[in-house]
Amino acid sequence: MHAKLPPESLSCDVCVIGGGSAGLSAAAGAAQLGAKVVLIERGAMGGDCLNTGCVPSKSLIAAAHAAHVFTCAMALGVGDAIAPKIDFEAVHHHIHGVIGAIAPHDSVERFEGMGIKVIKEMARFTSPTELVAGRHRITARRFVVATGSRAVVPPVPGLRELDPLTNETIFDLIERPDHLLVVGGGPIGLEMAQAFRRLGSEVTIVDVAGILPRDEPEAVELIRGVLRDEGIVLHEQAKLIDPKRSEAGVSATIETAMNRYEITASHVLVAAGRKANVEDMGLELAGVKFGPKGIEVDGRLRTSNSRVFALGDVAGGPQFTHIAGYHAGIFIRNAMFGLPAKVDYSALPWVTYLDPEVAHVGLTEAEVRKAHGEVTVIVEHMDDNDRAQAERRTEGFIKLILTKRGKVLGATMVAPHAGEMISVWGLVISGKVKLADVASMIAPYPTLAEISKRAASAYFKPKLFGRLPKTWVGLVQRVLP
Numbered sequence: 001m002h003a004k005l006p007p008e009s010l011s012c013d014v015c016v017i018g019g020g021s022a023g024l025s026a027a028a029g030a031a032q033l034g035a036k037v038v039l040i041e042r043g044a045m046g047g048d049c050l051n052t053g054c055v056p057s058k059s060l061i062a063a064a065h066a067a068h069v070f071t072c073a074m075a076l077g078v079g080d081a082i083a084p085k086i087d088f089e090a091v092h093h094h095i096h097g098v099i100g101a102i103a104p105h106d107s108v109e110r111f112e113g114m115g116i117k118v119i120k121e122m123a124r125f126t127s128p129t130e131l132v133a134g135r136h137r138i139t140a141r142r143f144v145v146a147t148g149s150r151a152v153v154p155p156v157p158g159l160r161e162l163d164p165l166t167n168e169t170i171f172d173l174i175e176r177p178d179h180l181l182v183v184g185g186g187p188i189g190l191e192m193a194q195a196f197r198r199l200g201s202e203v204t205i206v207d208v209a210g211i212l213p214r215d216e217p218e219a220v221e222l223i224r225g226v227l228r229d230e231g232i233v234l235h236e237q238a239k240l241i242d243p244k245r246s247e248a249g250v251s252a253t254i255e256t257a258m259n260r261y262e263i264t265a266s267h268v269l270v271a272a273g274r275k276a277n278v279e280d281m282g283l284e285l286a287g288v289k290f291g292p293k294g295i296e297v298d299g300r301l302r303t304s305n306s307r308v309f310a311l312g313d314v315a316g317g318p319q320f321t322h323i324a325g326y327h328a329g330i331f332i333r334n335a336m337f338g339l340p341a342k343v344d345y346s347a348l349p350w351v352t353y354l355d356p357e358v359a360h361v362g363l364t365e366a367e368v369r370k371a372h373g374e375v376t377v378i379v380e381h382m383d384d385n386d387r388a389q390a391e392r393r394t395e396g397f398i399k400l401i402l403t404k405r406g407k408v409l410g411a412t413m414v415a416p417h418a419g420e421m422i423s424v425w426g427l428v429i430s431g432k433v434k435l436a437d438v439a440s441m442i443a444p445y446p447t448l449a450e451i452s453k454r455a456a457s458a459y460f461k462p463k464l465f466g467r468l469p470k471t472w473v474g475l476v477q478r479v480l481p
């Protein structure tokens with residue numbers, strides 16, 4: 001047995017609460033600039049992204065993709081109509097193997113190697129200038145709250161009593177669900193739905209509104225078709241009623257405006273939005289204001305207590321790992337360099353890792369219309385792309401949203417690897433690359449990425465092949481030998 005250690009008082013430059021994507025990046029940045037840093041994490045280092053979010057979900061999707069390749073190969077003249085054999089326990093090992101391979105990067109040892117004091121405890125403010133974590137009492141010049149978010153169980157009577165799966169438990173399954181009922185058709189719900197379907201589960205999705213609430217309607221329509229073609233049962237504008245335990249696992253009613261469906265499922269996954277982790281940490285005592293969406297921050301990510309910053313999912317804005325890292329950069333510029341850096345989401349990208357991937361950056365058409373009135377929309381379809389034809393993956397498209405004067409404010413791509421191709425449009429939207437540069441680049445043939453050049457060229461086409469250039473060419477041809 002360990003002897004009880006005595007209380008310890010610590011004072012540091014930066015005290016970070018939360019060892020997820022936001023907290024780890026902020027702590028590493030501050031320490032590498034010479035600050036004395038204390039990092040407090042109550043659970044697993046790496047937070048949601050490594051342990052229960054991006055990494056396990058993308059690993060599961062990779063397994064699902066491998067299984068799906070069998071079912072598509074016949075269209076390319078390869079194989080017989082055989083269903084792949086899924087060893088779900090091996091899929092589970094694969095997922096946790098990937099987490100294990102990345103974990104050293106986020107480990108206590110790595111962060112202690114940077115000179116950071118890591119405390120594995122729950123942190124709680126006791127005043128605007130002090131917090132406690134286990135036996136430690138910590139004062140700091142700056143605090144960072146990066147405590148993340150967790151799944152919300154919607155207030156459907158009976159649902160909580162079923163103890164449904166969430167992102168925190170679904171990757172622990174070692175047996176494949178026979179029938180997964182997914183509550184919520186946002187990115188989490190759909191990524192899981194398609195992956196489990198491809199690994200052989202029956203899947204039903206129920207969404208009280210519509211799927212992919214933040215994406216362009218054309219992208220949503222295409223994905224709806226893909227999911228249904230793969231055999232997923234999708235109920236939108238639908239209510240889940242009276243879910244309860246049954247012999248098969250769970251039974252419930254799903255009600256739409258037109259119909260009522262009685263369904264049974266073996267497992268229920270809740271993916272109906274997130275709630276910021278703001279409870280039980282003395283934010284009131286610290287004078288840090290928060291609301292239903294999370295901690296209230298200004299453009300520089302400062303809270304109502306000027307020595308406390310809030311970063312990542314808890315800060316009530318977009319919830320992505322790349323935003324957590326971006327927030328950490330804003331914190332470093334403000335707190336370490338004394339620069340008044342502010343967040344700018346105008347070129348914010350997001351990707352939903354379905355197949356095909358749905359990638360977006362900047363504003364949607366509806367948002368541009370609302371802000372600017374008239375808009376120019378350019379759409380190019382993947383069936384005009386030779387690589388897409390060669391791979392028989394012609395279902396996607398690119399959509400650019402421009403102001404009437406030709407400024408690109410948003411882009412959506414739906415295609416295999418769309419997430420790998422969207423970044424160029426982030427550069428265009430942020431003004432670092434011109435639309436004309438994309439139109440005139442030499443794109444390797446045949447690549448899916450040629451679609452970007454094609455869309456950019458489409459904007460200039462009417463000007464390039466208009467009356468003026470034709471007249472000019474006519475004149476030049478008369479004088480050329």
Ligand SMILES: Cc1cc2nc3c(=O)[nH]c(=O)nc-3n(C[C@H](O)[C@H](O)[C@H](O)COP(=O)(O)OP(=O)(O)OC[C@H]3O[C@@H](n4cnc5c(N)ncnc54)[C@H](O)[C@@H]3O)c2cc1C
Binds near residue numbers: 053123314
């Ligand atoms: C299934 C799923 C898939 C996802 N896929 C993607 C994706 O593909 N791409 C993407 O960009 N984003 C994805 N996300 C979102 C991404 O995971 C989050 O945006 C990101 O992890 C947020 O990082 P964070 O540091 O703000 O919070 P977290 O990673 O949640 O870290 C917060 C940490 O704080 C700790 N903590 C909380 N309270 C206290 C306390 N009082 N004291 C001490 N420690 C505390 C927690 O234990 C946790 O480790 C996904 C999320 C989920 C759930």
Ligand SMILES: NC(=O)c1ccc[n+]([C@@H]2O[C@H](COP(=O)([O-])OP(=O)(O)OC[C@H]3O[C@@H](n4cnc5c(N)ncnc54)[C@H](O)[C@@H]3O)[C@@H](O)[C@H]2O)c1
Binds near residue numbers: 183272319350
């Ligand atoms: N690829 C990625 O980058 C990725 C992947 C997964 C998650 N994430 C992040 O995680 C966040 C949360 O994802 P999410 O999918 O949980 O939430 P979400 O808010 O994006 O979607 C939730 C969905 O659940 C539905 N819903 C809400 N209450 C319901 C109810 N009672 N019954 C049925 N449906 C209901 C909503 O209509 C909505 O469509 C995302 O916003 C995103 O930032 C990102």
